Amino acid sequence: MSTGGHVKLESLCKSFDDVTAVDHISVEIEAGEFFSLLGPSGCGKTTTLRMVAGFEPPTSGQILLDGVDVGSWPPHRRQVNTVFQSYALFPFLTVGENVAFGMKYKSVPKSEVNTRVGEALELVQLSGYEKRRPNQLSGGQQQRVALARALVLRPSVLLLDEPLGALDAKLRRTLQVELGALQEQVGITFLYVTHDQEEALTMSDRLAVMNHGRIAQLGPPEEVYNEPADAYVADFLGVSNLMDAQVEPGGSGKECCRLRLGEFIVEAEAGQLDATGSVKVAIRPERIHLHAYEDGGSNRVPGMVERLVFLGSTTQVFLRLASGSALQTLVRNDGAELPYSQGTPVSVGLPADALRVLPDPGISVAEIRDETLGEELLDVTGTAST
């Protein structure tokens, strides 16, 4: 376990010609924390990571590692190591030689090298693979060698650039859990970059959602998920069921806010309750309740079931409210037959404490959706570019 690993980014900026990739990022990461930078392609997260690693000099701002400004230091002099998206394992060396590569520069005595290589491989559950070549390994195994190669040098901070991006879904989920456990075991700071919100939510102690080079929200996963600060964050993490709404004149207040959805009035008790005019409203799918059409009750909007999608353990229900908004909810498949099917009119219950009022960014719900997708649609290989 190594001490240190406190990272502070102070108003960090990076521009390429006239494109600003990173726009005044200020973050403080505690030693030993698992911190994620989350965002779609093009939001600046990888550029930020590369600046911390030393591959890009910042245009302005400071990078402080344990209090020392390392912004102008070359990468080989910083006490940080990187796990690359493409692993970058040296193909002309064996696994053991790959892992041992960096120790040459730390003047580790020859006798100790083999021991430490063995320890590192054991840490990533690849004991005995020293003599193999990288091209004989699977994707997941290569990723672990890359991890071992970085960890063997005992850095104070480990930087990970979408390391699970090239793996298939099931393997990714397994490795997510392993990585989280590994970080706890080793105890060093992990700075993790990803576009997959599930990854970030699963593994992080804290995460920062980035958009166009800026941080939209920073906090622990539960907080960012349950209390998104704006429509973009709400829509990026999971399904947000964003709707357009108008605050009723005189309806805004400290503890609740009266909103108009089309012809219907509902009350919201979360978010920016003192807002006026047009706002966005979000509600997580798991908080929506479906009732029979004739049932009465507060905060109910009539609607219709548009489509049912069987997901295995749950069923996704696509709804259309009478006000025009499209919503989704999830229902557990607990053996009981669903009382509705495609085309059934229902009464949609939106509990007040689950309705979140968010400031209106001035663009439509569809446009917000496009923003959270970033350029992912165009990137056929599935790898993000920044």
Add this chain to the structure above:
Amino acid sequence: MAVHQGTHDRRYRGLWMGLTLPGAIALLVLFVAPFYVMLSVAGGGINEFFQTVVPVWNPLHWSSWNLSAVWHDIFGHGSFIGGAAVRTLIYTAIATAISLAIAYPVAYFVSRYGGRRKTLFLVLLIAPFWVSYMMRMLAWIDLLQQGGFVNSALSFFGLPGNTDWLGGKSVTVILGLVYGYIPYVILVLYAFLDRIDQSLIEAARDLGLSRWRTFWHVTLRLSKPAIIAGTFITALPMLGDYFTNQLMSGAPGTTMIGNAIEGLLEAPGETGQGAVLALMVLVVLLIPMLYYVISTARSSRDYA
């Protein structure tokens, strides 16, 4: 990611410049400078006594004597060079056309239908590269001699078998050119055709085009860059060829521009004219060469 590689490299600029230096010196001293010398010789005079060349280094003092002599020789009465120039163009055009006509089906077959034997075919097609030009010409000289196989075979079939193939026939020279340069064409065509995405052709068939139509409208259109590259790779060097003619014929009736240049260079007192002619050929070829260089440089930059 590739767009922003430059920022990190700027730190080590000196290192990159240093690495480039020996190559740069070699290019400047041994490639660029020689052409300046050639200009100086072309614009220079002759030492009347020794009949050797006296180069004139100052561009302001260059004389046009050599130039007018050559010009006269090309366009004037009894032009020898003019004929050679025309003949060169004709030979090159015919030889390039024949080469392409042979190379395309072969390259097409190997790239599309090679299958498991693709490697074998490639080995056989690349083999001539490793055989020197001399040997390949020598082989045909052996066969085309008066008592050689070609004549024997012809007389075996009842055709006249005593033609002097090596005595100055255009056919022989063209044969030599085709035989000599065709491996380059095949390989360039193969490299391009191999990269044509098979699914484009399959899509065309799927959408209803017949085999022939698919070939004509899709494959051939996609082969355009290949054919252009192949033409350049063949025609440009071929225009400067002189040794094929020398080996296969050696008679004045089949001289090419290259032979003319050689001849002038070696003749005492006419070296300057040889330089002029070489420069003229260079100027004529400059535009296609520039075109090729620019498109190559541009496409390699697209990858970086």
Add this chain to the structure above:
Amino acid sequence: MASTIGQPAAAPSRAEPVVQRRLPGRNPWRRPWGMEGFTWLYIIWSIVPIAIAVLFSFNKGASQATWQGFSTKWYIGNQVTSVLHNPSLHHAVIQTLILAALTTVICVPIGVAFAIGIDRWRSRTSSGLNFVMIFSFVIPELLLAVALFLLVTQALTFIKLGTPAETAALVVWNLSWPAIIVRARLVSIGRSYEEAAADLGASRLGAIRRVLIPMLMPAIFASAVLVFASTVDDFVIVEQVSSTANTQPMSVLIYSNVHGGLSGPSLNALATIMLVVSLLAALIGFVGYRWMSRGERTKGGADALTGIAGI
């Protein structure tokens, strides 16, 4: 709602005789016999003459056309005319080998360094240099040979005609092989490996030495083999800047003796030796290339071959 778009036609409800309908026209998956035959014809036309020439180098008689029995006299037997004994002949062999070795040893490092430098140094000057280098690849050899001849006889006269001038000329003529091949490989390698090395503690030069060069080795090796073979076969430039008969390599010797001079089969013998040297170089190149890139995924032999051919 059931939609009929995209639904296949309903299967027959009871067993009906299946209708066989042959489409007019030929089998669309037939083998292209015509093209295959044409290809083989080409291959035969391409290789057989060479085989015959090699064969005749073992001819007992002095003819290059009529076979008179097997003998190795042109190589080692005959006291006067064989390659082993005739001084100008075996000097030619040695000269070719020396020239090829010298050129390769000088040209390849310069070319590799040039490729790396040009790739990293982004400026107008470097683009200009790259431009000049491609130009040297495309220009007809005769023009360059003439220019170099004039350079060496009129300006830089300290470079003597003969081996020094030949080497210098061949180095610049072949510079584009390593420059282009290594550059292409550099572009496909990308930056991540050097960045990984730097991340792990290597300085810039250290990263190049420990990571980049090993990864470039197959390309460097391939270009070295190409330079070697190209020099063995080279004729135009060498002839232009050569001096006395004793320093003539095999290619020039054959050329000057084709229309008379040395008796036929000894030329064949010489040419066969050239052939063997080139083929050996090719073989070493192929095997070496495969061995060096064993750590990376190769798509098969075909790829290595086109790699060596520089495409």
